[in-house]
Every structure is written in C-alpha cells, then in structure tokens.
Amino acid sequence: MAIQIQKNTIIGDILDIAPQTAPLFLSIGMHCLGCPSSRGETVEEACMVHGIDVDAFLEQVNKFIAAGEAAN
Numbered sequence: 001m002a003i004q005i006q007k008n009t010i011i012g013d014i015l016d017i018a019p020q021t022a023p024l025f026l027s028i029g030m031h032c033l034g035c036p037s038s039r040g041e042t043v044e045e046a047c048m049v050h051g052i053d054v055d056a057f058l059e060q061v062n063k064f065i066a067a068g069e070a071a072n
Contacts, residue, residue, distance in 0.1 A: 003069075005061050007054055011046055012039030018065050028052045 005014055014021055015033060025033055029050045032038050038046070043061070047054040 003062075003065050005043060005058060005065065007044035007058065008042050010039070011041050011043060014043070014061070015039065018068075020068055021061055021064060024057075024061055024064060028057065 003017060011025065011030075011033070015025075022033055025046070028047070030038055030046055041049075043058060044054050046052075047057050
C-alpha cells in the first residue's frame, strides 16, 4: 500500500518510514534533518519556513515514494 504524505505529516515520521526522501528535504534547504526541531515539524511548517510551495513539494515527495515502491 502506498504511503501518502500530507501537509500535517511530521518530517521525522517521513524520514523513519521513507529515509530515501532525505535528499528532497535537503534540496529545499532543510540541512538539519537530525535536529529535534526539524524532525518535529510538519511538511507544511517546513515549507513555509523555507519559502517552498507545499503542494508542489508534496507532489514531488509522494511521486518519489511511489516510484520507489513500484521499483520493489
């Protein structure tokens, strides 16, 4: 079953279930993925802080995860 990341999904939870998404977060300027503050943020909060369109980023993350699941 495909994982569906939403605006209110906690980044730490995403990294726990789909660690392969870390480069996507790094690409938006979130370089401290291991710090407690960033791991506790929602996707929406992180996008807001980094000036990223949350809907576009969610689409990118969900496509990336789906492609990885399809390859397995």
